[in-house]
Structure formats: C-alpha cells, structure tokens
Amino acid sequence: MKTSAAICRGIGQEWSVEEIVLDPPKTGEVLLRLAASGLCHSDDHLVTGDAPMPLPMIGGHEGAGVVEEVGPGVTGLEPGDHVVCAFVPACGRCGPCSTGHQNLCDMGAGIAFGRQVDGTSRHHAQGEDLNLMCLLGTFAHHTVVNEASCVKVDPSYSLRTACLVGCGAVTGWGSAVYAAKVAPGDTVVVVGIGGIGSSALQGARLAGAELIVAIDPVEFKRQKAKEFGAHATFASMAEALEPVRDLTRGLMANKVIMAMGVGRGDVFSQAMDLTAKLGRVVVTNIHPYAESQITISMSMLTGWEKQIVGSLFGSANPRVDIPRLLDLDRRGQFDLDALVTRTYPLEGVNEGYRDMREGHNIRGILVLNEALAAG
Ligand SMILES: NC(=O)c1ccc[n+]([C@@H]2O[C@H](COP(=O)([O-])OP(=O)(O)OC[C@H]3O[C@@H](n4cnc5c(N)ncnc54)[C@H](O)[C@@H]3O)[C@@H](O)[C@H]2O)c1
Numbered sequence: 001m002k003t004s005a006a007i008c009r010g011i012g013q014e015w016s017v018e019e020i021v022l023d024p025p026k027t028g029e030v031l032l033r034l035a036a037s038g039l040c041h042s043d044d045h046l047v048t049g050d051a052p053m054p055l056p057m058i059g060g061h062e063g064a065g066v067v068e069e070v071g072p073g074v075t076g077l078e079p080g081d082h083v084v085c086a087f088v089p090a091c092g093r094c095g096p097c098s099t100g101h102q103n104l105c106d107m108g109a110g111i112a113f114g115r116q117v118d119g120t121s122r123h124h125a126q127g128e129d130l131n132l133m134c135l136l137g138t139f140a141h142h143t144v145v146n147e148a149s150c151v152k153v154d155p156s157y158s159l160r161t162a163c164l165v166g167c168g169a170v171t172g173w174g175s176a177v178y179a180a181k182v183a184p185g186d187t188v189v190v191v192g193i194g195g196i197g198s199s200a201l202q203g204a205r206l207a208g209a210e211l212i213v214a215i216d217p218v219e220f221k222r223q224k225a226k227e228f229g230a231h232a233t234f235a236s237m238a239e240a241l242e243p244v245r246d247l248t249r250g251l252m253a254n255k256v257i258m259a260m261g262v263g264r265g266d267v268f269s270q271a272m273d274l275t276a277k278l279g280r281v282v283v284t285n286i287h288p289y290a291e292s293q294i295t296i297s298m299s300m301l302t303g304w305e306k307q308i309v310g311s312l313f314g315s316a317n318p319r320v321d322i323p324r325l326l327d328l329d330r331r332g333q334f335d336l337d338a339l340v341t342r343t344y345p346l347e348g349v350n351e352g353y354r355d356m357r358e359g360h361n362i363r364g365i366l367v368l369n370e371a372l373a374a375g
C-alpha cells in the first residue's frame with residue numbers, strides 16, 4: 001500500500017514528508033493506522049546527529065493507533081484493536097522481560113539498526129529501504145511493526161493523548177517513581193521541563209514528595225511546572241543551589257532527575273551539588289553519543305554516598321505501566337491532556353520541532369487521523 005511518513009534523510013536536514021510504499025505485515029507483525037504521535041525530543045537527536053542512527057529513517061516513537069491487519073503467527077492482537085506503541089519492544093520471554101525489566105528487552109537492541117527482527121524492511125521510498133525510529137516510525141499515517149512493540153489498550157481511552165504513554169509520560173513518571181524511588185517526604189529536583197520533566201513532576205507529586213523544585217531556563221516552562229506540582233522554580237541549577245540549601249536546611253535534594261533536552265557533561269557537577277547524603281541523580285536525558293566525559297567531585301560521591309543511575313523508559317514495564325498511566329489519567333491523578341500544548345498535521349512536523357526547540361511546547365502532537373484521535 002501507499003502511505004506518507006516523515007523521514008530524516010540527513011543530519012541537519014528538515015524532516016521530509018513523502019509518500020512511501022508499505023509492505024504487508026510478515027510473521028509476528030501488524031499493520032497499524034496511526035491516530036497520533038508525540039513529538040519527543042529523542043527524534044530531534046537524529047536530526048542534530050547527537051544520536052547517530054542509520055538513515056534514511058522514519059521518525060516517531062510515541063504513537064497510538066488501531067490494528068488494520070495482522071501477519072501470520074500474531075496471537076495477541078486482531079484488526080480493530082487499539083494499541084499504544086511502546087518505544088522499547090517487550091517480547092515477554094527474554095531475561096530482562098522475564099525478570100520485570102521489560103524496558104531492557106533484548107529485542108530493543110534492534111533499535112540501533114532500525115530494522116524489523118529479521119533484518120529486512122517493510123518501508124520503502126525512492127527505491128530504497130527505510131529504517132524505523134525505535135522499530136516504530138510513528139510519524140506516518142500507517143506503519144508495520146512487531147507485535148512486541150504494541151500494547152493493547154481499552155478503546156475507551158482517547159488515542160490522541162494515549163500516544164504520550166508510549167514514551168514521554170511513562171518515562172518521566174517512571175523516572176520519579178521507579179528510577180529515583182521518590183518516597184514520602186523527599187525533596188525532588190527536576191531539571192528540564194518538557195514532556196519528560198512535566199511527567200516526572202507529576203510522578204514525584206504522586207509518590208509523596210514534600211518539596212518539588214523545577215529548573216528550566218524558559219519562563220513558560222517554569223509557570224507550567226507549578227501547575228504540575230512544583231513548589232519552587234529556578235532558571236538554572238546554579239541559581240537553584242543556595243535556595244535549595246536554605247529550603248532543606250542544608251540537607252539538599254534526595255532525588256535529582258535530569259530531563260534537559262540534551263544532556264550536558266559540563267553541568268553535571270551542578271546536579272551532584274544539589275544532591276543530599278544518600279541522594280540519587282537519575283539520568284533520563286540523552287547526552288550526545290560522542291560525549292564521554294563529565295566532571296564531578298568523586299570525594300563527595302564517596303563522602304555523601306551519592307548515587308548516579310541511568311533510566312530507560314522510566315525503568316518501567318510497558319505492558320503494565322502503559323495501561324497504568326492511562327488509568328491514573330482517567331482517575332484524575334495524572335494529567336495527560338495538560339502535557340499537550342499544540343497539535344499539528346503530519347506536514348507540520350518541522351514546525352512542531354521548531355516550537356519544541358524554541359521552548360513553546362510542553363509536548364507537541366501530530367494528529368495523524370482526526371477521526372481516530374477524536375474518538
Ligand atoms: N531515557 C529515556 O528513556 C528517554 C525517553 C524519552 C526522552 N528522553 C530524553 O529526555 C530528554 C528530555 O526530553 P523532552 O522530550 O522532555 O525534551 P523537551 O525539549 O521537550 O524538554 C527539555 C527541556 O529542557 C530545558 N533545558 C534545556 N537546557 C536546560 C538546562 N541547561 N537546564 C535546565 N533545563 C534545560 C528546555 O528548556 C526544555 O524545556 C531528551 O534528552 C530526550 O531525548 C529519554
């Protein structure tokens with residue numbers, strides 16, 4: 001069939017929205033009609049080259065839609081099912097999946113190649129094969145993905161906002177709840193208030209944090225942070241240091257969650273300075289692939305027993321936590337709708353990323369099928 005998709009063809013180039021040829025699903029795969037896709041910062045790392053990926057690649061890894069057709073051997077899904085695409089597949093059988101770490105599923109290794117499990121491609125344009133961001137390629141009206149990348153959800157949830165639990169909402173919420181292990185009474189600092197940071201603020205609030213501090217250079221982000229649960233906001237970690245010392249009577253923050261657009265090794269020591277004895281810094285933001293050095297006081301790491309942990313997909317399990325976040329939203333405990341600043345058609349993908357870079361959006365969303373997204 002023919003459909004259209006936004007393709008990254010070269011570092012520094014705009015997304016190219018093109019007609020593509022899509023093959024039918026093979027064994028274990030499904031054809032999806034996409035309703036909406038969030039504009040996560042991670043796709044922008046493709047364009048800037050911070051995360052080198054095999055190009056040309058269809059962008060998008062935060063999608064939701066409806067199953068149109070299933071390939072041979074698909075047992076868990078049928079046409080008409082509503083699904084959220086998990087940006088890491090969860091096969092359910094590998095070591096990490098079977099020990100409660102679906103975010104680290106061995107199938108996720110394929111993300112670096114952008115190809116289906118068998119190494120071939122269902123997506124083609126201009127006579128060449130196309131790779132898929134996170135094995136998904138949700139900046140498209142249709143895509144073919146492995147069933148391991150799909151989590152079936154109740155059709156009563158809005159697909160317009162459900163796309164956000166495929167990455168940003170779970171990543172941020174889980175960064176606070178699972179990776180940071182925020183506990184009642186904690187002081188939590190969230191650095192960077194985009195889709196991830198706004199979800200981390202909500203996770204910290206739900207987990208019982210007593211004092212929540214948000215840091216972002218953009219005034220609009222600091223205002224929004226207060227709506228998501230922040231008690232105090234600052235434009236930079238350096239500006240926050242003395243106020244956080246005062247607010248905590250010198251104890252500092254139990255948890256610091258890093259959710260800047262692009263991680264920066266040169267300011268990482270400031271995150272460590274904000275951290276309490278036995279405190280934890282969670283590194284959720286992606287640093288440029290080429291960056292290999294940070295500077296921190298190792299004696300304070302030892303002397304105050306600080307911890308640094310990385311977190312992928314909020315250290316969550318897609319099959320459990322995607323439906324969980326949708327439920328929390330329905331019960332009014334997590335606000336997905338409030339994360340959406342603006343929507344765009346597929347052709348508006350470059351405008352959406354411009355708005356993200358200029359600090360206008362908490363999250364922009366591509367509405368790929370108005371009827372499905374509204375239903
Ligand atoms: N680990 C994971 O599983 C995972 C998943 C999704 C996204 N990410 C990464 O998380 C990061 C955030 O993603 P997003 O979609 O929320 O991005 P975003 O662009 O929507 O938000 C980033 C925010 O950081 C702010 N910022 C920039 N420089 C800053 C600084 N020096 N100090 C404080 N704030 C600063 C920006 O103003 C912006 O508000 C990105 O690096 C993204 O790739 C990681």
Ligand SMILES: [Zn+2]
Pocket residue numbers: 040041042061062087167168
């Ligand atoms: Zn993402």
Ligand SMILES: [Zn+2]
Pocket residue numbers: 089090091092093094095096097098102104105106107
């Ligand atoms: Zn697995």
